[in-house]
Amino acid sequence: MKTEHADVYQYLRHEKKFPLIWCPGCGNGIIMGSMIRAVDALGMAKDKTSIVSGIGCSGRVSTYMDFNTLHTTHGRALAFATGLKFARPELAVIVAMGDGDALAIGGNHFIHAARRNIDLTAIIFNNSIYGMTGGQISPTTPLGSIASTARMGNIENPFDVPKLAEAAGAAFVARGSTYHVDELDELMARAISKKGFSVLEVITPCPTIYGRNNRLGNGVSMLKQQRDSLVSMHDVQSMSPEELRGKTVLGVLADLDKPEYCEEYEKLMERAQKA
């Protein structure tokens, strides 16, 4: 996908809300850039697009982007977005959440939005930690990682986000990273244009909190670690099952055709109005 020519500035509230609050080396800005490039590439109208976010570092994306933006309560972004989308299906609704936001406090809304298969795009900014509150373990913190509530190493198992999303009923599931940016732009556009509930997990570095606690270096070295530990979707085909064992794979992990909630409700309305 051609991304160089996207006029990022016209989608930002650059006169009002900058500089942004994210730390140097944080990957959230890369994800926000990708969201904008995808929206631009898809030719979506700003007035007919809504960005809904939860609470935490990722929650701030809605503040910076010039759309119909809704910054909700912690964990509830998908439930707010469900009401918004269902009440006005012609709006494209993109929901930005952190890993703790979407999967801990918001876990119930996440699985039910997936089960319902309502046409929302859920983007999970997965930095493996609660960054804004100071580095507590999240549902995606790897085993053994150091956190402010796990000084001797995390003993809780992390979620496999794509597996969770697919099992819960999502129509589209993908994983990207802030290192593989071109790939991320492509996945972003596919997730947004997919009819139904789509989930895009984006692996993003938090050098200030997670990186420092786990001695992973600055933002650049954390991006290099993404390069070395993640398998790009373009390389998967050429790799043997042995080579892939234990690696985290990027790309589209599920793309299914199933009835979408708002469309099914439209049919129900027609039946109810004839009766």
Place this chain on the structure above:
Amino acid sequence: MEAKLLMGNEACAEGALAAGVRFYGGYPITPSNEIGEILSSRLPAVGGRFIQMEDEIGSMAAIIGASIAGLKAMTATSGPGFSLMQENLGFAAIAEVPCVVVNVMRAGPSTGMPTLPAQGDVMQARWGTHGDHPSIVLCPSSVREVFDLTVTAVNFSEKYRMPVILLMDEVIGHLREKVTLPQPESIQVVERPRPDCPPEWYKPFEDTKTGVPSMAAFGDGYRYHITGLTHDSMGFPTTKKDEVESLIQRLFRKIRQGFEEIMLYETFLMEDATAAIVAYGCTARSAKSAVLMLRKEGMKVGLLKLSTLWPFPRVAVESLPEQVQELVVPEMNMGQLYREVVRVGHGRFRVKKVSRIDGELITPQEIIYGLKRRERK
């Protein structure tokens, strides 16, 4: 309209439809279920939308989202669900999103007695969500009043851009009465103020003469930001003292300007009364019987029936006739509104309470006994 036999919860659903509610998000809970069940089939027939959410947290969030999309939105629940809604009720208050929450009260705390009535959520309805915020809480005591106050609740929520709580109790929710509903064309329906300026001039949280800013729906061409963070007039987060102060003050001012129409109450046989029963909800029905029984005995007793609980209609107590010396407040709780009556009475009245917290209705005899009983020193 012809008279029909209607249950309180049915009248609530009818009132919602008549007031223009076109979105309902809810989660099953006794004793409020009929409201959601009826709307699940009635709403799609009128082009409206019903969704059963995964819990009451999601229900509250969904109706806020729907209201932001421009639809009049409502949910109904009972105690445990009402507790779960508190966080997002606060969101609706600070983000000024019109919506109606019906709480058909059952006996608590916690799971309590799901099928038995109580009036224990009076204070929760006022102060359940954290932080300073105004509340409008209405409480019906008959099936017809359920219909009327549901319409009023929707109207107030739209006019003042805030969540409004309709506080029913299990008795009123499940009470069946013969009622005649008003002709649809005679029902006053209020719409939220919408902007008519060009989008680039629009200030979504601007102070106005009424204190109520106009509200654009997402998708109407007025792109703006809504947040639960304390925000400036453009909707963006702020911690600047003058902007914070003026926002919170405005939230209170916008309903203070409407106190006269918001504070709903009725008096019955008060002209010559020396004592009054102050009651609301199902208890007001027993109170009316008690008044009639005491009048037969020659006692000059009247009734002050409150339909608005919050903002507490202090004017109703303050304007009681001069000769009134004694008040009795029967409630199916430990005395939640009794304390309010004492507070606004400023020592002018002897105020007694009659409490029942065992899931049984307060009878007229109990109110009479409470009124005649000498105060314990």
